[in-house]
Amino acid sequence: MRVTDLLVVGAGPAGLGAAIEAARLGAKVLLVDENLKAGGQLYKQIHKFFGSGAHYAGTRGFQIADILLGQAEELGVETWLDTRALGLLDDGTVAVLRKGKVEPVKAGKIILATGAKENALAFPGWTLPGVMTAGAAQTFSNVHGTLAGKRILMVGSGNVGLIVSYQLMQAGAEICALVEAAPQITGYLVHAGKIQRAGVPVYTGHTVVEARGTGEVEEAVIAQVDERFQPIPGTERALAVDTILLAVGLNPRTELAAMFRCQTTYEGALGGILPVHDGWMRSTNPDIYVCGDLAGVEEANTALEEGRLAGVHAACALGYHGEQAQEKMNALRESLRSLRGGAHALRRLSGKERVIEKGESAYV
Amino acid sequence: MYLSGREHPIVDYPERKQVRFTFDGTQLMGLEGQPIAAALVDNGIRAFRHTHKTGQPRGLFCGIGQCSDCVVVVNGTPNVRSCVTPLEEGMVIETQHGLGKVGVRCE
Numbered sequence: 001m002r003v004t005d006l007l008v009v010g011a012g013p014a015g016l017g018a019a020i021e022a023a024r025l026g027a028k029v030l031l032v033d034e035n036l037k038a039g040g041q042l043y044k045q046i047h048k049f050f051g052s053g054a055h056y057a058g059t060r061g062f063q064i065a066d067i068l069l070g071q072a073e074e075l076g077v078e079t080w081l082d083t084r085a086l087g088l089l090d091d092g093t094v095a096v097l098r099k100g101k102v103e104p105v106k107a108g109k110i111i112l113a114t115g116a117k118e119n120a121l122a123f124p125g126w127t128l129p130g131v132m133t134a135g136a137a138q139t140f141s142n143v144h145g146t147l148a149g150k151r152i153l154m155v156g157s158g159n160v161g162l163i164v165s166y167q168l169m170q171a172g173a174e175i176c177a178l179v180e181a182a183p184q185i186t187g188y189l190v191h192a193g194k195i196q197r198a199g200v201p202v203y204t205g206h207t208v209v210e211a212r213g214t215g216e217v218e219e220a221v222i223a224q225v226d227e228r229f230q231p232i233p234g235t236e237r238a239l240a241v242d243t244i245l246l247a248v249g250l251n252p253r254t255e256l257a258a259m260f261r262c263q264t265t266y267e268g269a270l271g272g273i274l275p276v277h278d279g280w281m282r283s284t285n286p287d288i289y290v291c292g293d294l295a296g297v298e299e300a301n302t303a304l305e306e307g308r309l310a311g312v313h314a315a316c317a318l319g320y321h322g323e324q325a326q327e328k329m330n331a332l333r334e335s336l337r338s339l340r341g342g343a344h345a346l347r348r349l350s351g352k353e354r355v356i357e358k359g360e361s362a363y364v
Numbered sequence: 365m366y367l368s369g370r371e372h373p374i375v376d377y378p379e380r381k382q383v384r385f386t387f388d389g390t391q392l393m394g395l396e397g398q399p400i401a402a403a404l405v406d407n408g409i410r411a412f413r414h415t416h417k418t419g420q421p422r423g424l425f426c427g428i429g430q431c432s433d434c435v436v437v438v439n440g441t442p443n444v445r446s447c448v449t450p451l452e453e454g455m456v457i458e459t460q461h462g463l464g465k466v467g468v469r470c471e
Contacts, residue, residue: 034429035448041428046374060374117430129410129423136427136447145377146402148424170373215421216410253430 004030004078005318006311007094007107009085009256012040013300014292015113016068017307018314022111023075025315025322030105031072032083032096038072039065040115041135042300044142047163054335055301064300087259109287109314112257113307116250116271116293121155124210126244130217134164134247141171149243153220154178155208159299161247162191169198176241179206179222181229188344209236211244220244250297260288265358269347270296278359279333281310286363289314296352302339308332383453394451401427401434401446404457412436412446413460436460 008019011033019031037043045061056064072079083098093104118133125131130149134156137148152173154165157180165175175195183205185192196202203222209231210221224235251272254264262275262283275283275290283290289310292303309332316325340349380395387409394403401424404412411421412434425433429448438444439456442464446457 036450118426127420127422129412129421132423132425132427136424139427140399140402140405140424142375144398144402145375146398146405148405148427216423 001093001104001106002030003106004028005108005320006030006111006314007032007085007105007109008111008113008311009033009094010040010113010115010292010294011035011038011079011081012113012115012292012303013042013064013068014115014294014303014307014310015040015111016065016072017304018111018113018289018291018311019077019079019307020068020071020075021308021311021328022315022320023072023077025312025320025325027315027318027320029077030107031077031079032085032098032105033079033081034084036082038069038079038081041139042068044135044139045300046142046167049301051301051339055305055339061300064304068304085256087256108318109289110260111281111289111291111307111310111314112260112262112275112283112294113290113292113303113310114253114256114294116252116297118246119249119251121208121246121248123208125212125217128211128213128217129215130213130242131211131244132246134160134245137168137243137245138164141168141173147171147173149173149241149245151176151241152243152245153208153222153239153241154245154247156180156247156249157182157185157187157192157202157204158247158249159187159191160250161245162187162195164245164247165200166191166194166198169195169200175200176239177222178202179208180204181207181225207231208244212238217242217244250293252294252297254294257283257288257290257294261285262288262290263358263362265355267296267351267355269351270298270355274355276355276358276362278363279356280313280329281306282313282359282363284359284362296348296355298340298345298348302336305332305335305339309336383451385451385453385455385457387457388459396453397450399447400436400438400444400449400451400455400457403451404436404446411459414462416462419461435464437464 005027008031042061042065051057086095093106140146140148212219223231252274257275291306291310383396410423434446437458
């Protein structure tokens with residue numbers, strides 16, 4: 001049995017932010033992650049981040065990961081990699097699987113930062129090898145140096161679809177086309193411009209209707225859609241591609257939160273079902289915090305700030321007050337407001353406000 | 365298709381040692397520590413397993429160990445997620461047919 005003040009599950013930006021801030025206030029932190037390396041999905045983000053200097057603008061994702069890992073190490077955060085949190089045991093301890101053995105961890109507070117998973121899209125042939133998530137191709141190219149496809153159809157024009165298209169072109173792949181079911185591009189136009197200037201055809205009001213091939217993808221069929229997103233017969237067109245990448249959103253990984261009896265709610269703009277939480281990132285279980293994509297799919301900077309907020313609040317709740325803790329929490333909430341300040345974030349912002357309202361009512 | 369040594373505008377790929385492994389009995393070369401799935405893709409292999417009921421091929425899907433679509437048999441152990449398992453010298457890798465045999469050694 002391992003006893004600690006704070007257990008953080010997930011070492012992406014949210015979990016690292018939480019661990020760093022709680023450790024800074026003096027809490028004993030154990031950070032666990034199922035992967036062989038900490039940093040979550042930051043290592044595949046080779047583009048520069050937007051925003052202000054306070055939010056690492058101009059710094060690439062993998063560089064931000066290096067900075068955060070350095071800070072966590074400096075602050076004495078104990079990190080167990082290749083370690084999976086399996087669930088809650090009857091006595092309130094968390095079962096973690098480490099090096100093939102289950103070890104119970106007893107923690108005063110638990111912060112869940114389990115992230116999100118990419119959505120799939122079902123169409124005839126979608127199970128063929130060569131159909132995969134955009135994130136898979138991004139990870140393989142940017143992290144492992146392997147191109148998962150040479151001639152690619154990208155499905156979805158959100159920022160993931162646009163950025164991954166550009167990054168795969170940087171690595172030498174050809175993006176034969178990008179289809180988007182909505183009538184307009186849904187990601188940032190600055191990202192869209194990069195691939196359009198390079199000659200990638202972007203078909204809005206189109207979707208993929210079939211993947212064809214013997215044993216693997218050899219052809220993709222796309223078609224125009226009507227205003228109810230239904231393919232219009234007669235508009236089908238075949239493209240010779242070996243790979244179809246799905247960039248059709250993500251959804252929170254809520255399994256652990258649900259096991260920990262955290263109440264959940266549905267917010268489409270935040271990825272679907274997610275744990276209800278208050279303005280301090282507390283779930284409806286007062287010992288469990290949620291943050292990052294688990295608490296609503298947004299982006300890495302938001303995840304980091306939510307993690308920091310959860311970390312400070314959890315440390316305070318454990319008795320590690322520190323002088324400026326309250327000031328810091330207020331500043332983090334202000335920072336989150338500014339990250340959600342743009343017109344592009346309106347739906348996410350109102351979704352988040354509804355979630356927090358539900359969360360606050362649990363603590364009245 | 366490994367990009368090491370190629371010009372990438374942003375990423376510096378680490379130098380990695382070449383190792384030998386077999387896939388369904390065929391001798392192949394890969395890079396030590398790269399995911400098994402990457403080594404297979406580099407060798408032009410995209411179907412990693414065949415499904416239990418209908419024998420359809422499956423390959424890389426999520427790439428980060430979440431979906432289990434890419435499992436293979438490694439040194440006799442089935443259900444190894446090839447996208448998050450590092451390649452080692454001498455690995456015996458096989459296409460997984462179905463769910464993996466009951467009673468097969470698991471480490």
